[in-house]
Amino acid sequence: MKKTIIISLLMLAAVASPAQTCPDSNHPHAIDLGLPSGTKWACCNMGASSPEDYGSLFAFGEMEEKEIYDYRTYYLRNVRFQYETIVDRSDVAYVKWGQEWHIPSPDQFNELKDNCTSEWKVVKGVNGRVFKGKNGNSVFLPAAGKAIAINNESKNKLGNYWTNREHWESDKAFYFFFSNSSTGQFDGLKFLGLSIRPIKRK
Numbered sequence: 001m002k003k004t005i006i007i008s009l010l011m012l013a014a015v016a017s018p019a020q021t022c023p024d025s026n027h028p029h030a031i032d033l034g035l036p037s038g039t040k041w042a043c044c045n046m047g048a049s050s051p052e053d054y055g056s057l058f059a060f061g062e063m064e065e066k067e068i069y070d071y072r073t074y075y076l077r078n079v080r081f082q083y084e085t086i087v088d089r090s091d092v093a094y095v096k097w098g099q100e101w102h103i104p105s106p107d108q109f110n111e112l113k114d115n116c117t118s119e120w121k122v123v124k125g126v127n128g129r130v131f132k133g134k135n136g137n138s139v140f141l142p143a144a145g146k147a148i149a150i151n152n153e154s155k156n157k158l159g160n161y162w163t164n165r166e167h168w169e170s171d172k173a174f175y176f177f178f179s180n181s182s183t184g185q186f187d188g189l190k191f192l193g194l195s196i197r198p199i200k201r202k
């Protein structure tokens, strides 16, 4: 009898909280949020060892984190990408995590925003936003801020994530932004150091 009750409780717990994100600590995992396109989102940022870890900041199209993020240290100044889009060998997710992973397009960020609830949350002392899909699965995006020169004054306040798309003004690219009160897409100078959250296309 006692055994039956325990098993029932375990089953209830499983129904009440379906696998939220990671099955184990071997990150990154591809999280199915039930999005219409079938796109899956990584559980953590590039350079992060866990979902609540800030991870690395990258200038647009660059492959490595660095000390100073400004125009002089930006290796790709005056570079235009084919179709104004980062792909394959110029995509740090593809290069470092493997061919299945990509920097999200602006449309993929829109799909995330339009098909998930989004809530400002503190996870293990780190501020960020949880995006929860209709299937109950979720990803946490930490507010890792934005590196300008050697400063990052918006760390733990704002999230700034590169898309794979350049702006028509050659020194800018589009990024996904969030605070504790809003989300949106903007254009920013490419030399700034922002987060990257890779996706897997279906």
Ligand SMILES: [Zn+2]
Residues within 6 Å of the ligand: 021, 022, 023, 024, 025, 026, 027, 028, 029, 043, 044
């Ligand atoms: Zn994971």
